[in-house]
Each structure stands twice: as C-alpha cells, then as structure tokens.
Amino acid sequence: MTARAEPGEDPRAFRTLTSHFLHALFDFGILSEAAADSFKRLLVSSIGAFVATGLFLTRVYAGRYEALRGGASPEPYRRAVLGDDLLLIGLPMLLVAFVTLLISDSLFPDERDFRILGPLPVRRTTVFAAKLAALLIFTASFIVIVHLALVPLKLLTSFSRWSPHSVVWRLITWIIAGGAASTFAVLAIAALVGTLVLVLSRSRLQSLTAIMRSAAFAVLVVSVPFVFRLPTLGAAVANGSTWLTFVPPVWFLGLERTLVGDANPWFARLATIAVAVAAVAVGSVAIAYAVLFRHFERLILRATKAPRGFRTEGARARVRLPPPFRAVYQFTAATLRRSQLHQGVLVGISACGAGLVINRLAGVNAGWLLAGGAAHAALTGAALWMPFVLMCACGVALRAALALPMEYRANWIFRLTEADATRLDQLCGVERLVAIYVVGVPVAISSPLLWLALGSNAAIAVPVVVLIGFVFVHAVLLHWRRIPFTCSYLPGKRFLAHTLVLATIAYSLFTIIAVALVRTAMSDARRAVIIIAALAIVAAVLRRRRRAVWTVTPLMFEDELPEYPLQLQL
Amino acid sequence: MLEARGLTKRYGPFLALDRVDFHLRRGEILGYLGPNGSGKSTTVNLVVGLIEPTAGSLWLDGRPVSDDPIAYRRRIGYVPEEPHLYTHLTATEYLMLVGRLRGLGEQTLIEKVPALLRLLLLWDSHYATMTAYSKGMRQRVLLAAALLHNPDLLVLDEPFSGLDVTAGLLFRTLLQLFAANDRMVLFSTHRFDIVQQLCSRVLILARGRIAAQHEVASFRDAAMPSLEDVFVRATGQDDFTPVARQILDVMQLV
Numbered sequence: 001m002t003a004r005a006e007p008g009e010d011p012r013a014f015r016t017l018t019s020h021f022l023h024a025l026f027d028f029g030i031l032s033e034a035a036a037d038s039f040k041r042l043l044v045s046s047i048g049a050f051v052a053t054g055l056f057l058t059r060v061y062a063g064r065y066e067a068l069r070g071g072a073s074p075e076p077y078r079r080a081v082l083g084d085d086l087l088l089i090g091l092p093m094l095l096v097a098f099v100t101l102l103i104s105d106s107l108f109p110d111e112r113d114f115r116i117l118g119p120l121p122v123r124r125t126t127v128f129a130a131k132l133a134a135l136l137i138f139t140a141s142f143i144v145i146v147h148l149a150l151v152p153l154k155l156l157t158s159f160s161r162w163s164p165h166s167v168v169w170r171l172i173t174w175i176i177a178g179g180a181a182s183t184f185a186v187l188a189i190a191a192l193v194g195t196l197v198l199v200l201s202r203s204r205l206q207s208l209t210a211i212m213r214s215a216a217f218a219v220l221v222v223s224v225p226f227v228f229r230l231p232t233l234g235a236a237v238a239n240g241s242t243w244l245t246f247v248p249p250v251w252f253l254g255l256e257r258t259l260v261g262d263a264n265p266w267f268a269r270l271a272t273i274a275v276a277v278a279a280v281a282v283g284s285v286a287i288a289y290a291v292l293f294r295h296f297e298r299l300i301l302r303a304t305k306a307p308r309g310f311r312t313e314g315a316r317a318r319v320r321l322p323p324p325f326r327a328v329y330q331f332t333a334a335t336l337r338r339s340q341l342h343q344g345v346l347v348g349i350s351a352c353g354a355g356l357v358i359n360r361l362a363g364v365n366a367g368w369l370l371a372g373g374a375a376h377a378a379l380t381g382a383a384l385w386m387p388f389v390l391m392c393a394c395g396v397a398l399r400a401a402l403a404l405p406m407e408y409r410a411n412w413i414f415r416l417t418e419a420d421a422t423r424l425d426q427l428c429g430v431e432r433l434v435a436i437y438v439v440g441v442p443v444a445i446s447s448p449l450l451w452l453a454l455g456s457n458a459a460i461a462v463p464v465v466v467l468i469g470f471v472f473v474h475a476v477l478l479h480w481r482r483i484p485f486t487c488s489y490l491p492g493k494r495f496l497a498h499t500l501v502l503a504t505i506a507y508s509l510f511t512i513i514a515v516a517l518v519r520t521a522m523s524d525a526r527r528a529v530i531i532i533a534a535l536a537i538v539a540a541v542l543r544r545r546r547r548a549v550w551t552v553t554p555l556m557f558e559d560e561l562p563e564y565p566l567q568l569q570l
Numbered sequence: 571m572l573e574a575r576g577l578t579k580r581y582g583p584f585l586a587l588d589r590v591d592f593h594l595r596r597g598e599i600l601g602y603l604g605p606n607g608s609g610k611s612t613t614v615n616l617v618v619g620l621i622e623p624t625a626g627s628l629w630l631d632g633r634p635v636s637d638d639p640i641a642y643r644r645r646i647g648y649v650p651e652e653p654h655l656y657t658h659l660t661a662t663e664y665l666m667l668v669g670r671l672r673g674l675g676e677q678t679l680i681e682k683v684p685a686l687l688r689l690l691l692l693w694d695s696h697y698a699t700m701t702a703y704s705k706g707m708r709q710r711v712l713l714a715a716a717l718l719h720n721p722d723l724l725v726l727d728e729p730f731s732g733l734d735v736t737a738g739l740l741f742r743t744l745l746q747l748f749a750a751n752d753r754m755v756l757f758s759t760h761r762f763d764i765v766q767q768l769c770s771r772v773l774i775l776a777r778g779r780i781a782a783q784h785e786v787a788s789f790r791d792a793a794m795p796s797l798e799d800v801f802v803r804a805t806g807q808d809d810f811t812p813v814a815r816q817i818l819d820v821m822q823l824v
Contacts, residue, residue, distance in 0.1 A: 327670030330663070331656070338658045338699065410654040413715070415620055417671040419640040426671075 013122050017130035018137070025103045025138055045496065047145055050095075054149035058156050065156055074162035083234030084157050085256060088174060089181045090227045090249035092146040097185040097220055099142055104213055105340065107135065107190050108197055108292055128293050135190075143182040147175060165260050177256035180278060181249060187281035189216065194288025210340040214347040221351030225359035240266040251277065324422040328429030332484045335406055342485070346401040353393020357386050376453075381515075383446070383453035387465045388514045390442035392507050395476040398437050402430065403559075406485035411557055414483050418555050426483060427550045434476055439469030457522045464521045464528070467535035468514045474542040475510075481556040490559045571595050572617075572723060572754055576626035579612050586612040588778040589626065594723075599745060599755040601765035601786065604775030605805050610758045611651065613775070614727045617756060618648045630723075644672070647716030651727040651758075653708035657700040661692050661711050664700065665718060672719040679718075686714040691737070705732030713741065723754045730764060742768055762797045766790075772797065776805040 010016075061084070068077040100107075109131050117127050154174055158167040196209055227249075236244060237253065244250045254270020321329075336342055360382045405411075443466055450458045450465070517535075521528040572594040579587040587609040594600045604610045615621045617628065619639055628635040628642075635642045656664060662683055669679040687693045690710040700708060709732050716724060724745070730738055745768060749755050757769060765772050766786055774782040781804035789797045 323670035323673050323675065326676075327667050330670075331659070331667050334659055334663055335656075406658065407654065407656050409652070410656050412620060412648075412650060412654060413668055413671060416618060416643060416648065417668075419643075421640070422671075422673065 010121075014126050014130050014133075017117075017122070017127060018133045021106070021131050021134035022137060025106050025134065050146060050149040054152055057150075058152040061153060061156055065160065069160050069162070071162075077160055077162040079234035079238050080231070081157050081160075081163070081234070082237045082253070083231035084153075085174070086230040086233055086237065086249055086253050087227070088150055088154055088157075089178050089252045089256065090230045092143065092150065092178055093181045093185045093249055093252075094220060094223065094227050095146050096139065096143055096182040097189060098217075100139065100186045100189045101213060101216055101220065101344075103138070104189060104193050104209075106131075107193050108288065109296070114296060124293065124296065128289065132289070135186075139183070139186045143179055146182070147178055170260060173256050173259040176259060177252045177274075180255060180274065181252035184248070184252070184274075184278045184281055187278070187285050191281050191284035191288065192216070194285055194292070198288055198291055210338060210343050213340050214343045217344050217348045218351040218354070221348055222355045222358060224352075225355050225362075229359075229362075240264075245270070245273065248277075322422075322425040324425040325429045325432075328426045328483055329432060332402070332430065332433055335485050336401065339406055339485075342401045342404055342406065345404060346397045349397030349400060350390075350394050353390045353397075356389050356393070357382075360385065380453045383449045384461070384515045384518055385511060386449060387442045387446035388468070388511045390445060391438055391469055391472050392510060394442055395434075395438045395472060396503075398434055399476050399480075402484035403482070403487065403489060404485065405487060405489050408486070408488055411483075411486035414486050414555070415557060420551060423555060424547055424550050426555075427480070428547070430480070430482075430484060431473070431477060431546075435470070435473055438473055438476055439466060443469065454522070460522050460528045461518050463532055464518050464535065465514075467532060467539055468517065470539035471535060471542065472510070474539075474546060475506075477546060481550070481553055483555060486555075487557050488559045571629075571631060572756070573629040574613075574617075574626065575629065577613065577616060577623050577628070578625040579609075579616060579621065580624040586778055587616070587623075590775075590778075590780055592773055592780065592783070594754045594756055596752045596754055597749055598771060599749045599757055599769045601769035601772035602756060602758040602775065603760070603762070603765060603772055603801060605807065608775040608805070609778040610775055611727065612778075614651075614725055614756070614758050618646060618725050619643050644719070645722040647719070647721035647724045649709070649712045649716050649724070649726045649729045651731070653705060653712055653732070655700055655708055655711060657703070657708075660696060660699055661687055661703075661714075662696050664711060665714055668715040669718050674719060682718060683714075686718065690714050690740075706734055706737055709733055710737060713744075721753075723756065724748060725756045725758075727758045728760065729757075730759070730761065762801065766797055774801055774804045781805060 064080070068080055071077060109127055113127060113131070151171070154171060155167065158165075158170045163170070192212065193209070196212060200208055230249065233244070233250075237250065251270050251274035254267040255274040257264065257267035258271040336346060443462065446465070447458070447462060450461055454461055517531055521531040574590055574592050577587055577590040578585075590609070590613065592600070602610055602613065612621070616623050619635075619642065630642055630645070656667070659667065665683045665686065666679055669683065674682075684693070684696075687696050690713065692707060692710055692714070695703065695707065700711065703711070709729060713729065716726075726745075729741060733741060742764070745755055745757075749770075757765070759765060766789060769786050772784055772786055773780055774784075782800055784797075784800060786797075788794055789800075795803075
C-alpha cells in the first residue's frame with residue numbers, strides 16, 4: 001500500500017510513518033529502554049515458542065496418523081482430519097486474536113497522532129494509510145508465522161492413502177481458509193474497537209474500552225481449552241451438528257472443505273457464513289475508518305462529558321481507615337479499573353484459572369445428580385480442586401498486574417511521603433486487596449459448587465479453604481515491598497523455562513496438599529479442628545512476620561534482577 | 571530558616587553539585603537560576619529529599635534535616651518541573667491520594683480538595699481523568715497538591731511553564747502572600763523576569779557551584795548591571811552571537 005504525497009509533503013512520509021506506527025504498536029508506555037529491549041527479546045523468543053509448539057504437536061500426532069494410515073477404512077481418518085483441520089484453523093485464530101487485542105489501542109489513529117502529526121505537513125490520507133499499512137504488515141507477518149509453525153502438522157495430516165485430495169491442494173486451501181479465519185479475528189476486534197471509538201464520548205471511551213478489552217481477553221483465555229478440544233469434534237462436524245454453526249472456526253473449515261472440492265452442502269453453507277461474516281467485519285472496519293477519516297477532529301476532540309451518576313471520591317470516603325491505607329487501596333483499585341494494560345493482565349491470567357476449571361467441569365458427567373457414584377466423586381474432586389486453581393491464577397494475575405508500572409515518573413509523590421510509620425498502613429492496603437481478590441473471589445465463586453458437591457461437609461471445607469487462602473496470600477506477597485504500579489519493571493528477568501517449571505511444581509504441590517487437607521478435615525471432626533487451628537496459627541504468624549518486615553524495610557521503586565551469581569568478592 | 575551547608579552530589583565520576591552553601595530565611599522567596607546542567611534540579615531533588623547528598627547537609631530551623639527526614643518532608647510542598655502525575659486519576663482522586671499519603675484526615679480532605687479545585691479553576695474538569703488536561707491544568711493540580719498539607723517550605727521547579735497569563739498572575743500573587751506569611755519559597759527557574767518580579771534574593775548556579783548571589787532589589791537600580799548581565803557573566807556565557815550564526819548556517823543547509 002502506498003499513498004501519493006501531496007505537493008509539499010515529503011515523499012518518504014508514508015514510509016517513515018508506517019515504520020513509526022509499526023514500532024509504536026508495542027509502545028505500552030510502561031517500559032524503560034532496558035525493559036523495552038527485554039520485551040523485544042521476549043517477543044523473538046515467543047516466535048521460537050510457536051515453532052516449537054508446531055513441531056511438538058506434529059510429534060504428538062505422528063503416532064496417531066501412522067495408525068490411521070494403516071486402518072482398514074477411510075472413515076476414522078476422515079473424521080480425525082476434520083477435527084484436526086478445525087484445530088489448524090482455530091488455533092491460529094485464537095493466537096492472532098490475542099495479539100490483536102494486545103495492540104488494540106493502536107488500531108485507529110488517535111488523539112496523540114492528531115496532536116503530534118496535525119501541525120506537520122503530512123496529509124491525513126497519509127497518516128491513515130500508514131496506520132493501516134503498519135497494521136496490515138504486522139498482522140500479516142504474525143498470521144504467516146503462526147501458519148508456518150503449523151505447516152508440519154498440516155503435512156502430517158495430509159499424507160495418507162485415505163486422503164482424497166493432493167497434499168499441495170490441501171495446503172493451499174488451508175492457507176486460504178486459515179488466513180481468512182485469522183484475518184476475520186483481526187477484523188472482528190478492529191470492528192468492535194472502531195464502533196466504540198465512534199459511538200462513545202471521550203470520558204467513557206477509556207473505561208469502556210478497558211472493560212471491553214478485558215472481557216474479550218477473558219473470553220479468549222477461557223476458550224483456550226475449547227480450542228484444544230476442537231480435534232474431538234471431527235465426528236460432530238462429519239454429522240453436520242447444528243450447534244457447530246455458532247463456532248467461528250467451523251465456518252472457515254466449511255470454506256476450506258468447499259475450496260478443496262468437497263460437495264457436501266453443509267460445508268457450502270458454512271462457507272457462505274464465513275464469507276458473509278468476513279464481509280460484515282471488513283465493512284464495519286471500512287466504515288469506522290471512513291467515518292473517523294472524515295470527522296477526525298470532531299470525534300477525537302469532542303468535549304468530555306460528566307459521566308452519569310458521577311460522584312467525587314470524597315463523597316464516598318466515610319470508612320474509618322488510616323489515610324495511607326486508603327490512599328494505596330483507592331489508588332490501586334482506580335488503576336485496575338481504568339488501565340487497560342493492568343486490567344488485561346489481571347483478567348487474562350485469572351481467566352486461565354477459569355479456563356482450567358471449566359475444562360475440568362466439562363469433563364464431569366452431570367448425570368451424577370440422578371445416578372450418584374463415580375460421577376459424583378469426579379464432581380467432588382473438581383469442586384475441591386476449583387478454589388485452589390482459582391487462587392493460584394488470581395494470585396499470579398494480581399501480582400503480575402500490581403508489578404507493572406503506571407506513569408513511572410509520577411512515583412515521586414510516594415517516594416517523597418515514604419515513612420516507617422506509614423509504610424505498614426500503605427502495604428496493608430495492598431494486602432487487603434490481595435486477600436479480597438486471591439481469597440474472597442475464588443471462595444465466592446467456588447462456594448456454590450462446594451455446597452452442591454459436598455452438602456453439609458462444605459461447612460468444614462469452606463473455612464479450611466479460606467484459611468489455606470490466607471496462607472497462600474503470604475506466597476503472593478513474598479518479598480513484596482512495592483506500592484502497586486510505582487516500581488520499574490524488567491520483563492524476562494528469569495529464564496522462562498525455569499520459571500515455568502518452578503511454577504508448575506509449586507502449583508501441583510499447592511493444589512495436591514490443599515485438597516488433601518480439606519479431605520482430611522472433612523473425614524473427622526477432631527482432625528478438622530486440628531487442621532483449622534493449625535492453619536489459623538500459620539496464617540497469623542506469617543501475617544505478623546510479613547508486617548514486621550514491612551515496618552523496617554524500605555519500599556522498592558527500582559526493579560532488580562534476581563541475583564548476581566557472577567559477582568566475585570576478590 | 572533553611573540552610574544548605576557544603577551540599578555535594580556526585581554521580582559516579584561526575585560532580586553534579588560542589589559544596590553549595592545557601593540559606594533561605596522565613597518570609598523570603600529565593601530565586602535559583604542556572605543554565606541547563608548547572609545542578610539546579612540536583613539541588614531541588616536534594617532539598618525535597620528525593621536523593622541523598624554525597625556530602626554536606628541541609629538544616630531547617632537550626633536542626634539537621636537528617637535527624638528526622640520524615641518530619642522535614644511533612645513540612646515541604648513540591649512542584650516538579652515536569653507535570654508527572656497519575657493521569658488516569660481525576661484531579662480529585664489525585665489530591666485525595668496525596669492528602670492521604672500526607673496523613674490528612676478524610677473530613678479535612680473533603681473540605682479542602684473541592685475548595686482548592688474551585689479556586690484553581692479546575693472544578694469544571696474535576697470529573698475527567700487528567701489525561702485530558704493541558705500542561706497548565708496539570709501544573710495547577712500539582713500546586714494544589716503542594717499546598718494541600720499547609721507546608722512551611724515550598725520548593726518550585728519551573729512552576730510557570732505551561733500556565734496561561736491569568737493562572738501565572740494568580741500563582742505570583744499566591745506565592746508572595748505565602749512567603750509573607752512567614753514561610754519560605756525556593757524557586758528554581760530559567761526566567762529572569764519572574765525572578766525580578768517575585769524573588770527577594772537570587773542565587774546563580776554554574777557548573778555545580780554558586781557563581782553569584784544578589785538581592786533582587788539591587789537590579790532595580792539603573793546604575794547597577796541587570797540580572798541578565800550578572801547571569802551571563804557568572805555562568806561564563808558571554809557571547810551567543812557565534813552560536814546563533816552557526817545555527818542559522820545549519821538551518822540554511824540544503
């Protein structure tokens with residue numbers, strides 16, 4: 001894409017702006033120069049991770065396809081291929097949607113572009129074209145990388161004596177349909193953001209966009225287990241189950257099958273849906289860009305209106321709590337409410353826990369209500385496991401969100417007012433928030449299921465779960481010496497694989513021990529009393545110790561690398 | 571009275587501030603002038619306690635600040651050069667945050683915050699987050715935050731940048747009345763005109779040292795050299811014509 005320069009406009013303006021917008025896609029405004037470099041390394045290594053995942057999946061599927069090739073009839077192969085083709089379309093869609101959501105702030109020219117580029121001799125057409133070009137380059141590159149990583153798996157599924165189509169033709173149609181599916185994912189998110197930009201006032205845009213983004217992020221994360229279950233849908237696709245018309249990757253599978261030459265009218269109908277929804281998404285984005293282009297000043301610079309029902313914070317401030325506690329608590333809550341990045345991290349990682357829970361619950365047969373027996377045992381297991389998985393996910397999510405800085409250089413006010421006498425109150429504000437989110441939310445979500453699965457035993461299980469949660473709060477706040485969002489941040493401080501292995505071990509140990517404790521407490525009243533008393537004592541001791549450390553240890557405003565094993569004391 | 575005794579700050583091998591001595595009496599507005607890199611911001615950061623001196627000390631009312639730095643910080647208000655604020659908060663929320671960090675009670679804040687916002691002409695925008703604020707509006711929020719806890723000493727680093735004429739005049743009058751109330755103002759700036767209109771005394775800093783100090787009243791005497799002359803001589807930047815010519819030459823390169 002190129003834009004013709006107007007008289008007086010530098011002919012290189014389009015290229016320069018495209019390059020600028022491409023770099024700006026990853027400008028989250030929170031990273032220092034060192035951290036930005038670190039983030040770039042993380043991005044490059046994530047490309048390696050895609051490729052490795054593609055090869056790993058190929059390795060996993062190799063045995064299965066070997067068996068299918070040697071089978072007596074083509075039907076099992078046909079069904080397996082339908083399911084796996086669905087995964088090969090759905091997985092890139094999901095990954096592309098994630099990344100598009102990550103850069104959704106930069107999908108349309110905004111006020112900053114208007115203010116910075118407005119006074120320069122650059123046409124608006126050039127600005128819009130450069131923005132669009134940057135987006136196209138980035139999304140196209142990402143779509144290509146993701147599909148390239150999955151080529152070995154596609155080839156594996158295509159080489160078979162039962163395959164009625166040539167390998168090359170299958171590959172080409174997959175690239176077309178898969179590319180269309182991923183592009184649809186980008187366009188759907190862009191259409192949503194575009195609509196919000198056009199419809200909302202400036203004052204509401206920030207908060208509602210943040211909520212929309214977090215909700216979309218949560219939906220994507222929760223859909224991860226469903227995407228990995230797509231290969232099991234081969235039979236349902238082959239039978240033309242009606243409910244599948246509500247699953248987006250299935251539309252594009254229909255497109256692929258139609259392109260490859262499958263005459264089944266069910267696939268033709270799905271292909272029609274795919275083309276129609278893609279056209280609607282293209283149309284919506286085109287309209288959003290066109291309206292924004294024509295009325296840029298009016299839309300971007302429209303007056304800020306008072307939100308309906310707005311009250312000053314002071315009017316709500318009635319609770320008797322120390323001022324430093326309130327300061328940090330309110331600041332943290334307001335930031336989590338308004339910052340898209342922090343909310344995205346919080347919701348995204350928490351949704352991972354929700355995804356795991358939904359995945360496990362989906363495997364539990366609901367017939368236990370009538371039959372009892374094994375299915376009931378499975379539900380009890382899932383119900384006992386659920387709060388601890390959610391605690392882990394919420395704990396990691398909250399800690400990650402609180403560690404990311406916000407307007408880093410504005411932290412001078414916290415540095416200026418730091419004092420031994422008030423530090424404890426400030427950090428107790430953080431502790432309260434952690435306790436609510438890491439203990440309160442999981443327990444509130446899990447309680448109905450615990451009551452349903454355990455009956456009266458839940459009266460013992462719930463207090464034990466709560467106390468384990470309070471002990472877990474200590475793990476979340478281990479070495480925590482920060483006011484949320486005020487400390488610089490170095491991403492990728494530790495080797496990723498090392499962190500993942502440690503996290504997996506910690507998660508497994510925590511959930512196994514916690515579930516065992518609850519089961520033991522439920523088995524006998526005396527044991528229950530001992531466990532509850534022991535947990536209460538441990539939680540109280542850890543809390544007291546943590547608070548004692550906070551009283552004497554200064555706050556942290558500069559992130560540090562974990563340790564320097566190479567320092568020599570010569 | 572605030573006193574700096576041999577204030578020195580070293581960043582590795584770089585000496586940013588070299589044995590600076592000055593005092594600031596109650597009722598006084600002390601102008602602190604100097605070219606970029608002369609050590610003005612370092613002095614301000616030392617005075618507000620954001621950094622520690624390598625050597626030397628600060629004294630307030632005859633006591634070293636290091637004896638009780640927290641009590642000292644409670645007595646100062648600070649307006650930084652750049653309006654670094656949490657712009658995702660509204661002005662009200664930011665002032666409530668600052669007030670609570672300063673230990674003010676809720677009732678006091680509920681009374682003070684709206685009053686300050688009204689007086690500083692920010693009330694109409696008090697429901698909007700500060701992302702939408704101009705630089706001048708952010709400066710006014712910072713001034714409100716600096717005054718919220720009724721400080722003894724105001725440390726201002728270029729507070730007039732971005733302010734419109736009305737707000738500038740209001741600031742000037744406010745600072746004069748503030749100082750007249752037996753309080754102190756340390757005023758770091760680049761602007762000679764404001765120093766002459768506002769300050770009672772001026773310190774000129776060059777290469778990390780005090781190069782000159784004068785009563786501002788002395789510059790009103792036509793027979794004496796102007797503040798600008800004194801500054802140029804003290805900082806050793808006597809003739810800008812060659813540099814100006816070079817800039818024009820570079821500008822005309824094709």
